[in-house]
Amino acid sequence: MFRYSTGVFFLLAVLLAWTIVKSKLKKRRNKAKAAALGCLPPPELRSTNLIGNSILRESMKATKEDRGPQYVVEKMDSVSPDCHTIKVPIIDYEIVVTRDPENAKVLFSSPDFDISHTRQLSWMPLLGKGIFTSRGDTWKHSRALLRPQFAREMISDPQLEEHHLQNLWGKLPADAATGWTATADLAPLFFKFTLDTATEFIFGTSTNSLQQSDEKKDLSSHFNAAKVWIDKRGALAKFYWLMNSKEFKEHCATIHKFADGLVADRLAHPPEKLSADPEKGGGRFNLLNELAKETQDPRELRNETLHVLIAGRDTTGCLLGWVMYFLARHPAVFAKLRSLILERFGEHPADFRTLNSQVPYLQWIISETLRVVTVIPLNERIALRDTVLPRGGGPDGKARVFVPEGTQVLIPLYAMQHRKDLWGDDVEEFRPERWESHRPGWEFIPFGAGARKCLGQQFGRQEVSYVISRFCQKYDRIENMEQGDGRVRLHHAIENRSGTGVQVRLHEAKAAS
Numbered sequence: 001m002f003r004y005s006t007g008v009f010f011l012l013a014v015l016l017a018w019t020i021v022k023s024k025l026k027k028r029r030n031k032a033k034a035a036a037l038g039c040l041p042p043p044e045l046r047s048t049n050l051i052g053n054s055i056l057r058e059s060m061k062a063t064k065e066d067r068g069p070q071y072v073v074e075k076m077d078s079v080s081p082d083c084h085t086i087k088v089p090i091i092d093y094e095i096v097v098t099r100d101p102e103n104a105k106v107l108f109s110s111p112d113f114d115i116s117h118t119r120q121l122s123w124m125p126l127l128g129k130g131i132f133t134s135r136g137d138t139w140k141h142s143r144a145l146l147r148p149q150f151a152r153e154m155i156s157d158p159q160l161e162e163h164h165l166q167n168l169w170g171k172l173p174a175d176a177a178t179g180w181t182a183t184a185d186l187a188p189l190f191f192k193f194t195l196d197t198a199t200e201f202i203f204g205t206s207t208n209s210l211q212q213s214d215e216k217k218d219l220s221s222h223f224n225a226a227k228v229w230i231d232k233r234g235a236l237a238k239f240y241w242l243m244n245s246k247e248f249k250e251h252c253a254t255i256h257k258f259a260d261g262l263v264a265d266r267l268a269h270p271p272e273k274l275s276a277d278p279e280k281g282g283g284r285f286n287l288l289n290e291l292a293k294e295t296q297d298p299r300e301l302r303n304e305t306l307h308v309l310i311a312g313r314d315t316t317g318c319l320l321g322w323v324m325y326f327l328a329r330h331p332a333v334f335a336k337l338r339s340l341i342l343e344r345f346g347e348h349p350a351d352f353r354t355l356n357s358q359v360p361y362l363q364w365i366i367s368e369t370l371r372v373v374t375v376i377p378l379n380e381r382i383a384l385r386d387t388v389l390p391r392g393g394g395p396d397g398k399a400r401v402f403v404p405e406g407t408q409v410l411i412p413l414y415a416m417q418h419r420k421d422l423w424g425d426d427v428e429e430f431r432p433e434r435w436e437s438h439r440p441g442w443e444f445i446p447f448g449a450g451a452r453k454c455l456g457q458q459f460g461r462q463e464v465s466y467v468i469s470r471f472c473q474k475y476d477r478i479e480n481m482e483q484g485d486g487r488v489r490l491h492h493a494i495e496n497r498s499g500t501g502v503q504v505r506l507h508e509a510k511a512a513s
């Protein structure tokens with residue numbers, strides 16, 4: 001017994017010594033390579049505790065308190081408001097955080113960077129292999145499969161939007177005498193709305209969650225819960241595997257069952273044999289039909305459709321909620337937008353495809369919303385090989401920064417979009433008019449950039465524009481009904497949603513006031 005435990009102790013001691021030596025050698029090698037490449041290190045944000053995880057813990061606490069993106073700004077500003085790139089050692093690894101558009105350009109354009117394993121492995125149990133979780137040739141295959149579908153005009157379907165919008169409005173009855181709805185939280189309604197439109201667009205069959213009364217059986221509740229787990233896995237980075245509960249697996253299984261059923265049905269009824277009658281869904285575009293013409297692999301069909309569902313549903317629902325959140329707090333902006341919509345279209349639904357170009361003010365509002373709250377507040381990449389970032393090193397931050405292979409680089413979009421030097425002194429203000437003259441470059445990439453740029457950008461913007469224009473036609477006033485301190489709470493669930501929801505009451509335009 002004594003000999004066995006001594007042996008184990010000896011082995012552990014050797015392992016520890018080897019790890020320390022290896023890490024020291026790696027550091028020395030990296031230092032030499034950095035110097036040879038003319039790089040200087042960026043400022044370092046060190047943990048204050050022995051394990052070296054205090055920054056990670058602080059950031060998780062801030063996320064829990066709905067102020068994760070603001071925490072990143074505070075931390076970088078604490079080094080210096082002019083410091084835009086930092087190194088953060090965490091336990092036994094280091095990450096780089098940069099809010100510098102010049103660095104973002106390289107991170108999203110250079111073949112030296114791609115998405116990290118952390119992202120791949122955090123998402124894998126829910127999504128499997130597909131466009132969002134793959135790199136290299138596997139990703140290229142997914143992108144080639146999906147991309148042509150987004151180039152089609154027919155994916156924008158006003159009839160589909162209108163149908164589900166009527167269901168949403170059915171949840172907001174107005175008082176016949178006053179024309180006011182009761183106070184309602186629009187956020188969950190928008191998430192259901194986008195689930196219903198997205199499932200119809202993707203699978204040809206809608207979940208119709210706006211018409212269901214049992215919240216627990218609702219697919220959206222499984223999505224929401226699964227994403228909370230994924231978010232926690234992502235935050236733990238290389239320790240993602242610690243978050244793998246039975247509950248998480250059950251949510252994933254329910255979602256898979258939903259998609260598998262639709263895929264099996266589609267494979268049993270190939271697209272050519274479907275009815276051409278749009279009433280039966282046969283003549284309408286749906287993604288699954290199109291993909292099933294390219295592949296009959298049920299797993300691939302399930303994965304790619306779920307990837308698009310995840311990528312498009314919550315982001316668009318979230319953006320819709322935030323636009324209404326700001327319109328309710330800025331009555332003059334709402335009044336201006338409403339008059340422009342009525343002037344252009346009267347009470348008729350706008351043409352989906354031209355709405356964006358016909359009412360630029362609506363686009364400014366959407367861009368300003370994306371800037372102020374950043375639907376996706378944080379993006380990331382990993383160095384596939386030893387490489388450099390163009391800026392952030394040295395005392396003035398102008399030197400190149402050496403990024404060793406395997407280093408994860410975080411790009412906090414919120415922090416980049418809240419830099420006074422890039423956006424002006426009124427950076428914290430919601431002011432759509434700034435977009436009249438602001439021509440965005442790499443400091444504004446809410447849909448990502450480079451090879452992996454969002455496939456649904458146009459689609460998402462169109463859907464949001466259409467719904468907001470229809471709200472402007474139906475209602476002449478939106479009142480903010482939120483109680484409390486009025487702080488913008490950025491609730492992180494991969495995307496940023498309002499932590500207090502979107503509490504409003506609406507006044508129907510046709511009613512007497």
Ligand code: HEM
Nearest residue numbers: 131311312315316319375376446447448452454455456460
């Ligand atoms: C308003 C809403 C949206 C926002 C803010 C948004 C944002 C983003 C961002 C930031 C990325 C890049 C991720 C990265 O760099 O790693 C991305 C990728 C993607 N988005 Fe969106 N998105 C939105 C709507 C949509 C919609 C409506 C769809 C589809 C219906 C969609 C489909 C995708 C897909 C498939 C990718 C993966 C591209 C790839 O990795 O090659 N997105 N989106």
